[in-house]
Amino acid sequence: MVAALSCVELIDASARASEKAMAAERAETPTRDAARIAPDIDRLPDDSRGREVRMGRALIIETYKLIGPESRDPQSRFAGNNLSCQNCHLEAGAKPHGLSLVGVLSDYPRYAAREGAIETIQDRINDCLTRSLDGRPLPVDSKEMNAIVAYIAFLSTGVEKARRGAGQMAELTRPADPKEGAKAFVENCAACHGADGLGKRRGVVGDAEGYEFPPLWGSDSFNDGAGMGRLIAAANFIHANMPFGATYDHPALTIEQAWDIAAYMVSMDRPHKVDIDKDFPVGVEKFVDAGYGPYVDGLSPSQHKFGPFQPIRDKLEALKRSKSGGQANP
Ligand code: HEC
Numbered sequence: 001m002v003a004a005l006s007c008v009e010l011i012d013a014s015a016r017a018s019e020k021a022m023a024a025e026r027a028e029t030p031t032r033d034a035a036r037i038a039p040d041i042d043r044l045p046d047d048s049r050g051r052e053v054r055m056g057r058a059l060i061i062e063t064y065k066l067i068g069p070e071s072r073d074p075q076s077r078f079a080g081n082n083l084s085c086q087n088c089h090l091e092a093g094a095k096p097h098g099l100s101l102v103g104v105l106s107d108y109p110r111y112a113a114r115e116g117a118i119e120t121i122q123d124r125i126n127d128c129l130t131r132s133l134d135g136r137p138l139p140v141d142s143k144e145m146n147a148i149v150a151y152i153a154f155l156s157t158g159v160e161k162a163r164r165g166a167g168q169m170a171e172l173t174r175p176a177d178p179k180e181g182a183k184a185f186v187e188n189c190a191a192c193h194g195a196d197g198l199g200k201r202r203g204v205v206g207d208a209e210g211y212e213f214p215p216l217w218g219s220d221s222f223n224d225g226a227g228m229g230r231l232i233a234a235a236n237f238i239h240a241n242m243p244f245g246a247t248y249d250h251p252a253l254t255i256e257q258a259w260d261i262a263a264y265m266v267s268m269d270r271p272h273k274v275d276i277d278k279d280f281p282v283g284v285e286k287f288v289d290a291g292y293g294p295y296v297d298g299l300s301p302s303q304h305k306f307g308p309f310q311p312i313r314d315k316l317e318a319l320k321r322s323k324s325g326g327q328a329n330p
């Protein structure tokens with residue numbers, strides 16, 4: 001088994017090497033498609049690791065079926081909505097700047113400002129389960145958790161540089177405008193996600209088939225404590241990935257449209273996460289675009305929700321400096 005595995009990894013390594021060489025030849029930017037150099041799951045043998053990694057991928061793609069609120073076994077209902085991880089972590093976590101999960105593992109454990117504590121990869125996965133999936137945490141030693149971690153570990157094998165997150169496009173100097181966003185939504189999004197934004201189910205309620213087009217708000221969407229509910233995260237995701245088929249390198253919307261549409265999306269009703277006022281226990285570390293208080297900077301909830309964000313950052317920097325006795329943080 002060990003021999004078979006290292007053989008597979010060698011094939012992966014040489015495929016990666018030749019892709020890299022081709023990219024260099026074409027004088028592409030160095031980060032181009034690094035995340036697509038993720039190892040190929042089809043080359044994994046059908047042994048216990050191979051099965052665990054495949055189960056992890058299935059959990060990312062068919063979350064609603066395996067651990068969703070309509071899943072057959074009531075014990076395994078961890079997610080509270082019918083989304084899948086893949087609805088946001090596109091191409092099962094392999095799309096560059098589609099909230100890629102490639103290369104993520106080596107970052108954990110790490111300090112998380114939202115929790116004010118060191119977070120493991122299991123904690124981070126459970127953050128998405130309790131916020132993006134509006135559900136309850138998976139036990140850290142469950143077979144589902146182990147499988148998701150195994151899949152993320154597999155995706156991270158041999159990857160040095162990956163195009164994580166959704167990028168960081170230029171920010172507006174004005175507040176993003178949900179009214180303008182509503183107009184652009186009709187033109188660019190409604191055909192798939194519905195004029196009401198509630199998406200389109202694959203089957204009928206109760207059959208645990210998830211969505212063909214996931215909801216963007218409403219009772220079956222991510223909750224108000226989720227990353228996708230914050231403007232900067234949402235606008236960058238939308239710009240780099242929507243309408244479906246757009247990429248970071250070939251976006252379909254203008255930057256302004258993406259900010260305004262995201263503003264429209266984050267202004268809509270969605271489930272409430274209990275205790276979100278306990279997020280960010282260290283006030284000056286609160287993400288500038290957290291749409292919920294309390295805030296230590298004295299700026300309005302509306303500015304936190306819609307921007308502009310640079311004045312908030314400046315204010316927080318000043319607060320940090322005054323706390324450390326006039327010195328910049330080391
Ligand atoms: C509604 C959208 C959404 C869904 C659904 C979702 N996530 Fe996430 N996830 C996010 C966002 C946004 C981030 C933050 C990305 C960042 O920090 O750049 C994130 C971050 C993560 C991270 C950390 C990535 C990093 O770069 O450190 C992991 C791991 C993760 N999610 C796993 C999952 C798993 C597993 C599921 C399914 C159980 C899931 N997510 C479902 C939106 C989502």
Ligand code: HEC
Binds near residue numbers: 185193228265
């Ligand atoms: C051609 C159809 C299509 C169009 C048009 C489209 N989307 Fe999507 N969108 C999808 C699909 C499909 C997914 C889920 C991807 C997956 O599961 O692989 C998705 C996922 C999303 C998600 C993450 C999952 C969730 O439910 O929150 C957001 C946010 C989103 N789209 C916003 C938008 C916005 C805003 C627009 C308009 C600018 C838009 N989409 C246009 C098809 C579309």
